Amino acid sequence: MALHSSVKGKLISVIGDEDTCVGFLLGGVGEINKNRHSNFMVVDKNTAISEIEECFKRFLKRDDIDIILINQNVAELIRHVIDGHTQPVPAVLEIPSKDHPYDASKDSILRRARGMFNPEDMAR
């Protein structure tokens, strides 16, 4: 691995259930910056979809975040916003959670990739 100690790296943010947030924060991704903004959001059954959407958009706008981790079941709730993000960075990674195993058929990037393989386009 390259030496980076002189340059401040970019953050990994997390939007997910309690275990996902507790786990990745234990791993060291959490940060509270000088403006008192955190880079994580715990989603539970009482969290409104509009709150998740707002938080996701806020993370997209922050230039100190390069990777956004989001539980796939949470991503399903704001699929239209995730599909609207077409830039490679910040990379939005859909990750599994305790109760929802990873489902490749729901992943935004894979759905976009599958869309490229329609038979009409493939025909020469």
Place this chain on the structure above:
Amino acid sequence: MSPDLDRINSILDKLTLDSLTLMEKHIQSKLELEKCMSEGESNLAKARYIKGQNAVSQLQLPTEDSKEFNALATVHRDKNSKLQEEVFDLEIRKATNEENPLKWFGILIPQSMHKAQDDYKRSLHRVKESANIQVQLHQTLSTMKQMKLLKKQIMCKE
């Protein structure tokens, strides 16, 4: 068939194969991430069994009223000499006792919490790999899209 169209078709063939390989790698990396995370989750569950249900929960996480602190795990974007494109590199800084997230959960920390921390640190490496594959796949798909447009234009002219 014009030579231009022929060249575009062979590039498209290569890009299609690349994207299929990347899709497979992407799914594989997500499954590996799932495995690391589920090991972490079971260690968190063991810690909850020892310390109590609410002793390992979001209640212990810092809030926006907490003291300011920096992330220990960050990513850097480096130019990969082989691929000629930027890739993510993970840096996990060594935490001082004060900085270690384990201290949010009290003084007597069960061994399973330490294990969970290691599992999630390993998960972060999988996250980095997965993000790199995703960015590569994204770039391949964008190039494919451009090539298809170009092909359409040439075919319309002919």
